[in-house]
Amino acid sequence: MVSPNTDVAFDNKIEGDIVISRLDAVINWVRTNSMWPMPMGLACCAIELMGTASARFDIARFGAEVMRFSPRQADCMIVAGTVTYKMAPHVRRIYDQMSEPKWVIAMGACASSGGMYRSYATLQGVDRIVPVDVYVSGCPPRPEALLDALIKLQDKVKKTPSLRNLTA
Amino acid sequence: MSDTVAAEPVADLLAKFSEATPRESLDHPAVNVPMKDAVAVLQWLRDEQSYDFLVDVTGIDWSETTSPRFTAVWHLFSTTKHTYIRIAADCTDDANPSAPTATGLFPAADWHERETFDLMGITFEGHPDLRRILMWDGYPHHPLRKEFPLAGIETELPDIEVADETQAKVISAPMMGGPFVASNKGEMNLTDAEPRAKDESWNEAKPKPE
Numbered sequence: 001m002v003s004p005n006t007d008v009a010f011d012n013k014i015e016g017d018i019v020i021s022r023l024d025a026v027i028n029w030v031r032t033n034s035m036w037p038m039p040m041g042l043a044c045c046a047i048e049l050m051g052t053a054s055a056r057f058d059i060a061r062f063g064a065e066v067m068r069f070s071p072r073q074a075d076c077m078i079v080a081g082t083v084t085y086k087m088a089p090h091v092r093r094i095y096d097q098m099s100e101p102k103w104v105i106a107m108g109a110c111a112s113s114g115g116m117y118r119s120y121a122t123l124q125g126v127d128r129i130v131p132v133d134v135y136v137s138g139c140p141p142r143p144e145a146l147l148d149a150l151i152k153l154q155d156k157v158k159k160t161p162s163l164r165n166l167t168a
Numbered sequence: 169m170s171d172t173v174a175a176e177p178v179a180d181l182l183a184k185f186s187e188a189t190p191r192e193s194l195d196h197p198a199v200n201v202p203m204k205d206a207v208a209v210l211q212w213l214r215d216e217q218s219y220d221f222l223v224d225v226t227g228i229d230w231s232e233t234t235s236p237r238f239t240a241v242w243h244l245f246s247t248t249k250h251t252y253i254r255i256a257a258d259c260t261d262d263a264n265p266s267a268p269t270a271t272g273l274f275p276a277a278d279w280h281e282r283e284t285f286d287l288m289g290i291t292f293e294g295h296p297d298l299r300r301i302l303m304w305d306g307y308p309h310h311p312l313r314k315e316f317p318l319a320g321i322e323t324e325l326p327d328i329e330v331a332d333e334t335q336a337k338v339i340s341a342p343m344m345g346g347p348f349v350a351s352n353k354g355e356m357n358l359t360d361a362e363p364r365a366k367d368e369s370w371n372e373a374k375p376k377p378e
Contacts, residue, residue, distance in 0.1 A: 085338050086304045089327030092334060118341040120311050120320025121303070128336045 027162040031075070031101065032154045033063040038074030038098060040091060043081025045108040045140040052143035062150050071097040076153065077130070078146075082110040083123040092129045101165075103157070105149050106132045109139045177217045177253060185209055191256055196243075198254035203240070206257045207268045210242060214273055219244035219253055222270065225280035227288040228256075231314045238265035238290055259290060269294040287312040319343045 037059075041049055053059050053067060068074040071094045083091055095104070106126050109115030112135045114124035126132060133156060134149040141149075178197045182188050185205055191198035201209050213219040223243040230237055236258035244253050259265035269292040270277040281292040282301040289310035292298060299305060304326040309316055319340040325331040 086302075086326060088336070089325060089330040092327075092330045114341065118319065118343050120309075120316070120318075120338075120341065122341070123336075124339065124341055129330065129334045 024161060024163050027166075028158050028160060031162070032157050034066075035062075035064045035075045035103070035150070035154065035157075036066045036068045036073060037064050038071055038077040038094070039067045039069070040077050040079045040094065041081060042079070042083060042087065043110060045080035045111070048140045048143055049078060049080045049107065049146065052146045057143040057147065059147065059150065062147065062154065064150055071095070072099055074098055075101065076103045076105060076150075078105045078107055079111040079126045079130075079132075080107040080140075082115065082117055083126050083129075084121050085123055086121075088123045088126075088129050091126065095130045101162075103133045103153055104130050105134045105136065105146075105153060107136045107146060107149070108141050109137065112137070115139060177213070177219075177251075180217070181209065181213070184212065191254070193254060196252040196254055198256065201255060201257050203257040203260060203267060206240070206242070206255065207270060207273065209255055210244070210270055210273055213244055213253065213255070217246070218248050219246045221245040221247055222274035222276045222280070223252065225270065225277055225284055227265075227284045227290045227312075229288060229312065229314045235262050236260065237262040238288065240265075240267040240284070240290055242270065264291065265289065266291040266293050268292070271295055286310070289313060 039046065039049055051057060053065060059065050064076070071077075075098070077095055077098065079091065095102070104126070106112045110117060110122070111126045112132075114122050116139070118124075123129065134153050136145050136149045138145050178190065178199060181199055182190065185201060185208070187205060188199050188201045188209070191200045199209070210222075221244065223245045224241075225243075226241050228239040228241060230239065238259040240257050240259060242255040244255070245251070246253075257267065259267060265288075267290055269281060271281065271292075271294070278296070279301060281295055282298060284290050285292060285295075285298055286300040286302050287310060300307060303311065306326065308323060309321055311320070317340065319342075320338065322340055323338045325334075325336055325338060331337070
């Protein structure tokens with residue numbers, strides 16, 4: 001009988017219950033894989049956001065299925081739709097109420113730049129009031145595009161020097 | 169809709185209200201009335217002519233140089249006769265246009281009149297709660313007036329705290345030579361039908377000449 005080679009894998013007989021890693025990697029691993037979204041659904045993009053969350057596209061595969069309508073429990077605000085000037089202060093206040101660390105995805109043309117609404121009533125891009133991490137093009141974007149944005153955001157979080165930010 | 173049925177209340181209305189005049193219309197029968205008679209006409213149409221449904225209240229701005237500048241318009245529908253009628257009344261004051269409220273007759277007039285006040289600046293006298301409905305309280309302009317530019321006028325955000333923190337303002341939107349309109353020549357040409365800027369004298373690359 002050929003015994004399996006255990007040298008290359010984690011061997012708890014030798015190493016005990018200890019895993020050695022960088023603290024950054026551990027913190028980022030935790031942050032990356034349970035990124036609870038705050039669904040700031042303001043227009044038709046919110047319908048695609050719902051599609052992204054439901055069975056066919058299933059955002060749960062990326063650990064972001066827990067839509068939190070309380071900003072205090074959310075990590076990532078997904079601004080899905082047209083932000084009017086009347087709504088803009090509320091978006092900013094909800095962003096302020098989210099606890100650190102927090103990220104923002106601007107979903108679709110309207111949230112990214114005002115989109116087709118070159119108008120007196122529409123905020124010309126949500127990045128004027130909150131810092132945006134990922135912009136998604138489309139009107140509205142397909143659910144795949146939003147998932148891609150989430151993966152891009154996760155990549156960004158993985159590369160963040162979290163420990164330095166903690167101590168700073 | 170047959171014209172004979174619709175013409176009947178108009179003739180009755182013109183007979184009853186001597187200062188009313190027929191109004192040019194492409195679709196539904198329409199009548200011009202003096203502003204002082206507007207509510208009486210609406211009440212007569214509701215009570216005597218079974219126009220029991222207020223479909224819309226709106227306004228017209230004929231431009232800064234025209235007098236009378238503003239016209240208030242009411243659209244009524246009869247749920248028994250299945251016909252519409254349009255009532256229009258010129259506002260006597262061009263600077264501070266006003267119209268009597270119809271909320272006493274039709275509760276539905278409430279929000280319609282708030283919208284007309286918000287966007288056109290026509291004050292409805294006697295309205296129970298005449299606040300802005302689409303723009304925020306304290307917005308200094310009436311955006312559907314002719315002198316208001318499509319891109320908007322720079323002003324402050326509704327929330328001072330947020331405005332201080334973000335340094336964001338209500339800006340006039342970059343129109344990039346817009347508004348973007350399709351060709352009005354009438355030909356079915358997909359290249360020309362694509363909405364495009366007719367005026368490229370200023371855009372994001374070239375600033376607007378002062």
